[in-house]
Amino acid sequence: MTGAADIPEPDETESPHPVTGLDDLVHQRVRLGILTIAHEARRVEFGYLRTQLELTAGNLSQHLSVLETAGLVQVEKGYAGRRARTWITLTPAGHAALAEEIGRLKLLIARVETTDHG
Amino acid sequence: MRADRQVEGADGPGADEHAVIWQCLHVLMLRHPRDQLALAQIGLLWKPIGMTSDATPVGGDPRRLLADARDLARRVRLTQRVTWLPLLVLALVTFGAIPVYRYGHVVSDCHPVDGGEVCEVWFQTVTFYWLAAVLLAYVVIAYGYLRVTRARGVDARVLPYAVAGAALVGLGFAFAAVWIRLNPLTHPEEPSAFAQVLFRLLDPPGAIGLALLVLAWLERHVALLLFTLGYLTVVLVPINFGWGAHWGPHTWFIPQLVINGGVLLLGSAGFALTQRLRRPR
Numbered sequence: 001m002t003g004a005a006d007i008p009e010p011d012e013t014e015s016p017h018p019v020t021g022l023d024d025l026v027h028q029r030v031r032l033g034i035l036t037i038a039h040e041a042r043r044v045e046f047g048y049l050r051t052q053l054e055l056t057a058g059n060l061s062q063h064l065s066v067l068e069t070a071g072l073v074q075v076e077k078g079y080a081g082r083r084a085r086t087w088i089t090l091t092p093a094g095h096a097a098l099a100e101e102i103g104r105l106k107l108l109i110a111r112v113e114t115t116d117h118g
Numbered sequence: 119m120r121a122d123r124q125v126e127g128a129d130g131p132g133a134d135e136h137a138v139i140w141q142c143l144h145v146l147m148l149r150h151p152r153d154q155l156a157l158a159q160i161g162l163l164w165k166p167i168g169m170t171s172d173a174t175p176v177g178g179d180p181r182r183l184l185a186d187a188r189d190l191a192r193r194v195r196l197t198q199r200v201t202w203l204p205l206l207v208l209a210l211v212t213f214g215a216i217p218v219y220r221y222g223h224v225v226s227d228c229h230p231v232d233g234g235e236v237c238e239v240w241f242q243t244v245t246f247y248w249l250a251a252v253l254l255a256y257v258v259i260a261y262g263y264l265r266v267t268r269a270r271g272v273d274a275r276v277l278p279y280a281v282a283g284a285a286l287v288g289l290g291f292a293f294a295a296v297w298i299r300l301n302p303l304t305h306p307e308e309p310s311a312f313a314q315v316l317f318r319l320l321d322p323p324g325a326i327g328l329a330l331l332v333l334a335w336l337e338r339h340v341a342l343l344l345f346t347l348g349y350l351t352v353v354l355v356p357i358n359f360g361w362g363a364h365w366g367p368h369t370w371f372i373p374q375l376v377i378n379g380g381v382l383l384l385g386s387a388g389f390a391l392t393q394r395l396r397r398p399r
Contacts, residue, residue, distance in 0.1 A: 032183055037191075039191075041194045041198065044272050044273075048197070048270065049271075052190060080268075102187065105180040105184045109180050109181055109184065
């Protein structure tokens with residue numbers, strides 16, 4: 001997995017298209033949303049994610065399970081008083097994957113705009 | 119799994135053929151950048167010949183994905199803000215300094231001069247008050263901030279602010295002690311204008327403002343930045359309506375402390391109201 005800084009400049013003839021570097025795991029609206037929120041919040045509670053992403057608990061759990069299996073997030077269960085709470089934290093691999101995805105998206109947009117003006 | 123690998127693993131037509139079609143579709147996508155759903159629609163078209171809808175789902179347009187991510191990040195930042203809390207606590211600390219200044223100074227070595235007398239005034243209790251009160255204030259702020267934001271479901275970026283705030287107050291007193299030792303003043307000499315501004319900036323009220331700049335930067339909070347610049351202006355360029363001019367050595371400091379604390383208190387009320395109205399539910 002390469003970092004966003006390693007992404008080559010847009011060049012249709014020589015460099016691979018930015019789409020070829022997109023990671024299915026992250027290039028998905030909900031999972032990108034989870035990673036973005038967890039990155040910005042440092043640590044985010046399950047209920048907050050569910051509200052912000054407008055998902056059912058089951059749906060969010062499935063996405064979290066995929067991300068956790070891939071080692072991009074860490075899920076931690078605990079209690080606040082008597083209330084059970086689940087906290088999600090981004091792992092270093094999660095931070096890197098998010099940075100790479102954002103970099104690829106920006107590059108893709110730049111490529112589209114260059115083609116449009118060219 | 120990456121998009122290029124999906125093409126290689128597709129059933130039906132050969133991998134090379136898929137790669138060619140894939141490249142052609144890229145060109146098509148690039149020819150229609152203004153079409154917000156172009157990528158998604160093409161992604162769905164690919165599904166029957168081996169692509170999963172996961173790779174380019176509906177709404178998978180890069181612009182839209184990036185805009186969504188930015189919007190989510192902005193909403194998290196709004197949730198993380200508890201700006202009223204530090205302003206309220208620091209306002210109380212500022213008001214609390216008034217009785218300490220009033221009763222906590224020691225007057226000594228008075229000698230007569232033309233039209234009056236000059237005395238040395240020691241504010242050791244005041245120094246101790248500011249150090250203790252500000253350190254306690256930042257502990258309360260950090261604890262309260264984290265408690266409120268965790269109840270909302272996120273963590274806060276308050277620790278660097280609290281550490282910076284406590285460090286700035288300590289630094290200010292250390293600077294003042296060194297300066298006075300190196301530049302002893304004798305009446306009627308006064309510090310230069312630059313030194314006076316520097317002293318005001320590193321005085322506890324000024325250090326409070328500098329730390330608020332750190333918080334504004336951490337939270338990318340433009341309104342707090344503007345408020346803090348206004349507060350620092352009040353601290354650095356003291357407002358003087360003539361109050362306290364003839365109040366004597368025991369009360370001259372009251373107007374400035376009231377103004378500083380009042381600005382912080384008003385800011386706290388303003389941010390509390392604004393954040394109550396704007397915070398995402």
